Amino acid sequence: MPLAFPAWIRITHFLNFLFLSLLLRSGLEILSAHPKLYWNDDCRLNSEWANFDPHPYPKDELFTADDQETNFPSWLALPGHRHWDLGRHWHFAAVNGWIATGAAMSPAVAGRFPRYIRLFHGRQAARSIHFICLCCYVVFFIGHISMVVLHGFRTELALITLGQVRSPDLNLALAVGLGGIAAVVAVHVLATRVSFRHPDWVQRCAERFVDPVRRAVLGHLASRQHYTRADISPFLWVNGRPPKEPDYLALAQDHFKDYVLPVDGLVERPLRLTLEDLRALPRQVQITKHNCIQGWSGVAEWAGVPLREIIKLCRPLPGVGDVVFWAYDEKSQSEPRAKAPGQYYGTIPMAMARQPQTLLAFELNGDPLPIEHGAPLRLRLETQYGFTMVKYIKGIQFVDSFRHVGKGRGGWPEDNLYRSREASI
Numbered sequence: 001m002p003l004a005f006p007a008w009i010r011i012t013h014f015l016n017f018l019f020l021s022l023l024l025r026s027g028l029e030i031l032s033a034h035p036k037l038y039w040n041d042d043c044r045l046n047s048e049w050a051n052f053d054p055h056p057y058p059k060d061e062l063f064t065a066d067d068q069e070t071n072f073p074s075w076l077a078l079p080g081h082r083h084w085d086l087g088r089h090w091h092f093a094a095v096n097g098w099i100a101t102g103a104a105m106s107p108a109v110a111g112r113f114p115r116y117i118r119l120f121h122g123r124q125a126a127r128s129i130h131f132i133c134l135c136c137y138v139v140f141f142i143g144h145i146s147m148v149v150l151h152g153f154r155t156e157l158a159l160i161t162l163g164q165v166r167s168p169d170l171n172l173a174l175a176v177g178l179g180g181i182a183a184v185v186a187v188h189v190l191a192t193r194v195s196f197r198h199p200d201w202v203q204r205c206a207e208r209f210v211d212p213v214r215r216a217v218l219g220h221l222a223s224r225q226h227y228t229r230a231d232i233s234p235f236l237w238v239n240g241r242p243p244k245e246p247d248y249l250a251l252a253q254d255h256f257k258d259y260v261l262p263v264d265g266l267v268e269r270p271l272r273l274t275l276e277d278l279r280a281l282p283r284q285v286q287i288t289k290h291n292c293i294q295g296w297s298g299v300a301e302w303a304g305v306p307l308r309e310i311i312k313l314c315r316p317l318p319g320v321g322d323v324v325f326w327a328y329d330e331k332s333q334s335e336p337r338a339k340a341p342g343q344y345y346g347t348i349p350m351a352m353a354r355q356p357q358t359l360l361a362f363e364l365n366g367d368p369l370p371i372e373h374g375a376p377l378r379l380r381l382e383t384q385y386g387f388t389m390v391k392y393i394k395g396i397q398f399v400d401s402f403r404h405v406g407k408g409r410g411g412w413p414e415d416n417l418y419r420s421r422e423a424s425i
């Protein structure tokens with residue numbers, strides 16, 4: 001019997017090449033957000049086993065996780081140049097395509113995906129192994145191509161493109177093969193260009209086609225967030241520098257004695273709460289793992305008042321859909337390398353506002369919340385990425401929909417960095 005490759009092998013082979021190459025470039029872009037790899041979930045300083053942009057930490061000034069970002073060129077990373085927020089959209093689009101096609105050959109891949117992380121003893125080890133797999137793939141790719149060349153490039157090419165070599169049309173095979181490679185290169189060039197020119201389009205597509213798949217695969221699993229004192233990290237990265245606004249600095253000087261939290265918008269009873277008022281409300285303590293979208297993590301104990309206590313007091317009106325958390329920091333003032341200007345804010349749907357671990361925190365590890373971690377008051381969500389947990393809260397507003405706030409995408413990072421509002425972990 002002549003050797004023959006059926007059509008499904010040839011097509012999935014091409015799709016593998018397309019999706020894996022997209023995964024590779026967008027994955028490197030995501031790595032650029034926090035170009036360090038660890039085996040511990042505390043991400044302790046100098047505990048990384050790999051560091052792709054090593055520079056010494058400044059001794060006498062605050063440095064943040066944002067300062068660690070590196071810049072990969074566009075020929076290597078998708079789209080490149082510190083646009084890892086968009087790189088994530090491409091990565092998840094490609095992984096869905098890859099799983100969808102890979103599942104045709106191996107249903108186990110899709111079936112086991114939800115339990116993946118638990119197999120690896122934590123998020124950072126999983127992230128490290130993930131990167132090592134990327135290296136293995138590159139080695140495999142080089143080995144695979146070398147073997148094909150040694151074995152007879154043109155006949156192998158005819159097999160993988162046309163399916164059989166009984167009387168192979170080698171020129172047609174070469175044309176189809178080069179056409180396939182050109183198509184993959186074209187997709188990469190297009191994906192890179194569209195990321196720079198129409199980032200809002202990439203964001204919209206991700207929200208429409210990629211996020212629903214993630215919700216369907218992982219949405220039914222309850223996010224478990226209970227750790228013990230022994231798990232608390234000795235070090236916690238900071239992201240988002242403290243506000244430079246004069247009103248904030250004046251409050252900070254007096255240890256926030258005069259701080260008042262306004263709660264207003266579509267509520268029956270607008271509130272103005274001092275820190276003393278907040279401390280007098282039912283108190284809740286939770287030890288949880290913070291996960292930044294950049295890739296780092298850390299466990300800490302947070303204490304404060306659950307948001308549902310505030311909801312009981314202010315009584316939102318029937319039409320309320322979302323809660324807005326306004327912050328004091330204007331990003332172009334507070335960040336030396338701000339990617340965009342604007343006042344930081346975030347929004348969450350009412351259902352999330354009522355969840356048990358949705359907390360207005362004023363203590364961290366038993367001490368008053370330090371300035372750099374969001375004093376005097378910061379949001380904790382625990383089923384979400386870090387960027388949704390607004391620090392330095394200036395006010396809380398109940399609204400009909402987040403669509404009518406800011407640029408209408410859900411928060412400062414969604415408005416300006418094109419992140420998805422779907423940020424559940």
Ligand SMILES: Nc1nc2c(c(=O)[nH]1)N[C@H]1C(S)=C(S)[C@@H](COP(=O)(O)O)O[C@H]1N2
Pocket residue numbers: 236237238239240241290291292293327328329344372373374386387388389390391392
């Ligand atoms: N007001 C404000 N809140 C913010 C940010 C910010 O820049 N400004 N950064 C967010 C991001 S990206 C993360 S990961 C967490 C970091 O919290 P931490 O500094 O306490 O670790 O805060 C979030 N809340």
Ligand SMILES: [Mo]
Pocket residue numbers: 239292293294386387
């Ligand atoms: Mo973050």
